[in-house]
Amino acid sequence: MSVHVGWDENLARALIDERSELEGALLPILHALQEKFGYVDSRAVAIVASALNVSRSEVFGTISFYHDFKRQPPLGRTIKFCRAEACQARGAEDLASHLEKSCGAKIDGGYQNGVSVETAYCLGNCALGPNALFDGEIHGRLDPQSLEELYARAARKAGARQ
Ligand code: FES
Structure with missing residues (x-):
């Protein structure tokens, strides 16, 4: 978007x-x-x-x-990953661990592979969690595979900007 x-x-x-x-x-x-x-x-x-x-x-x-306001140009792309209650109940924490292990992402730890994964607290799509927001689009019902794919897409887009 x-x-x-x-x-x-x-x-x-x-x-x-x-x-x-x-x-x-x-x-x-x-x-x-x-x-x-x-x-x-x-x-x-x-x-x-x-x-x-x-x-x-x-x-x-x-x-x-307001933490959402950045004061420097972004170094890459950002995925907001929901870790609020409803998404936690649907496995968000396991997904977060999976992302860190499988993709080398470090949640709230800056950019890796041109992608920053930041914790969000509710993206307003609780019933369809776990959720992430990328490029203005909500990605719901995430599972390990779809989250990896989303991360890979973000990394490709980050690379395309260099
Ligand atoms: S708790 Fe994750 S979208 Fe609401």
Whole structure:
């Protein structure tokens, strides 16, 4: 779904302007920037602060507070792997161990093979767990084989970006 593009100030300004009149505009703006660029570039902070008439430190504070906001360009691709209760009950922890053993992934341990697997706490698809999110798409009813395939796909996409 989301293909990230390199930093582009005009594009950033357009994304910010489109949302600056929204109620509580800061979060939608930050999400839009991250969606487009894969992270929130520090050069966007001053533009956001100016558009919303808030301080830069307020913008930085919000970026730091929410773990989902990245401050650096992604080094590869990210899979969000759900380890919340319902997915745990459907075997998420065994799957996590399998992924680490079979693919060399290290969950919440940065990038391996160009892929970062990060823990998520509920992806809103509990009945069809275990679940993972990749490229904006939920992958449900995961089993060892489908999770390995998803990981391999993410690694291929990461490689294609280099
Ligand atoms: S607990 Fe995993 S999607 Fe809700």
